[in-house]
Amino acid sequence: MSRIWVLGAGQLGQMLKHAGMPLDLEVCPVDIESEETFPLQPHEQVTAEREQWPDTAATRQLAAHPAFVNLETFPILADRFTQKSLIDKLGLATAPWQLVETDTSAEQLHQQLGERVLLKRRTGGYDGRGQHWLREPGLDAIPDDWHEQAIAEQAIDFDEEMSVVGMRGADGQCFFYPLTLNLHVNGILLGSAAPLARLAHLQAEAERMLGTLMNDLDYVGVMAMECFRVGDHLLINELAPRVHNSGHWTQAGANISQFEAHLRAVAKLPLVQPTVKNTSVMVNLVGTERNDAWLSVPGAELYWYGKDVRPGRKVGHINFCLDSHADTKAALDQLQPLLPVNYVQVLNWLRSQLD
Template identity: 55%
Template sequence: MKPVCVLGNGQLGRMLRQAGEPLGIAVYPVGLDAEPEAVPYQNSVITAEIERWPETALTRELAIHNNFVNRDIFPRLADRLTQKQLLDRLHLATAPWQLLANSSQWPQVFANLGELAIVKRRVGGYDGRGQWRLRPGQENQLPADAYGECIVEQGINFSGEVSLVGARGHDGKSVFYPLTHNLHEEGILRASVALPQPNPALQQQAEQMLSAVLDELNYVGVMAMECFIVGERLLINELAPRVHNSGHWTQNGASISQFELHLRAILDLPLPTPVVNTPSVMINLIGTALNPQWLALPLVHLHWYEKEVREGRKLGHLNLNDPNAASLQHTLHALAPLLPSEYQSGLAWAQQRLN
């Protein structure tokens, strides 16, 4: 099988490499500043763990590589403006939005979108960065350089957040995991819960929405779609053209992980629907040093990224899965004393989702 080069050498590239090893697929995560001659890209299939990248000697070479899968799709989805325009053209529901070009628009923005405006940088913002929640009178909190570089959305009163992770092959066939329920705090994913039998109406709705995007773009590989639940329908929040944090539970909770599924798709290998038989929980480890006592709990799978510990940094995650939801709840309860206070709301939320 052809080797795979991953543009970006963070934790997603690392986990793609780990997923390739049992299949005999050589996966090379590469830094953006790597010298082209040091990267075996000529006869490789190219993918990426990030949506946007600066121009470097390496990225200039890859930009003309015939085997860079989805190469022209990344910049289109990395810009929230062009991403929203795509969703509008496909008549897929999102929060009402508009481009925020200058400060004189604020009266019209609040009149059209309501009293809570969510401002997001068109490119680059993630994990709560580059985003602002503004009400009338708070407009001066937005940096002057944001105008023209941001979109503004209506603040949505939603009952829950879910994501759908799916993959499309070269033959146009798509497969999906069950919907994942997510808890975000301050814009950062804290915990995810996936159940083997999701709400069938929401699952069908999500699959139809993501299928429309995948087919329109002729996309190949894994894509994630984050949504708000509003009543009986879904509103698309964002698309991620790559493996995704909310799909990490698949490493231990599905017959094929999202990382293996992505490699299968881009290499044109068989792409069966992954089998999910048990509930799963994923807890993000953010700014917290490694605690070996987590491993004393038999249902806990630790995935550590070997990064320097810094506040707000994703350093790893814990996956838990078991056929018995009560056993998962018991383990989450036992895990609580082993994690700092900021994790407690996420652990309690996950226990409640398992009811």
């Protein structure tokens, strides 16, 4: 049995562990707060479920391992300044932006980027956190301690949010999953649907953009690229050098999940173009208590993360990949009364994508 260590023991690390079992890969997620020492061997591989980590005994040991895959990529993509700079260097489309420097003022940002400007902390700040809007020229101010610690982006009047997940092997071979349409509420992903025939004409553009990035970084494994659709073109929003929430549907909807794809690449096992079964939908479970009645809904595939439930916290997801859109909509109808009332919006959105 080959062993792969994962820096991080959250739900992504646990799902990587689950995906490794059929391949006879021993996947070992490691708590980033641990002060233990682990029996890493020189021939074993190290990957990560996150872009950043604290300085602990465990993270120092794993990050010092010579076979830590993509180690040099993480600091580039974890910092929105260096990430955006890379996208610009490669000539790929993204929202106009600039670094918030020591002497930058809100007035200057409005003059250069427009009436609506979104500040994003350079590191961290996912799921709607670490962001600050400037919407009132002449009245806005940049928050204290955000200078040099944030970028400013021009607000984009996009039509839809979507993402693409790709995989790249050490030999440079790339494969991609179909574009995924996503619904975010208050910055948190709550629903996804893929594939959708009406998005197929954007697939080549998405693959070209993500392929260019992965090749430039000599990346190995799965990477996700979040995009805005503006008319018939895509703008890159953010990149994730890891398996990603918007790719969870692949657990039900493809012969190779994003988790297996990542492990294959890291372990230098063959990569192939995934076979997609049917249109899948994913319902992200955020801040809601577990309800075993979900399991009674036909076709429901529940992944519960075993976390303490807190507002805004991702605690699980449910995938559906049924034979017809009508079957999927019927399943969503049965699921609706079993979820909090705020999920009516999410399920209505998913049903509308299946019409």
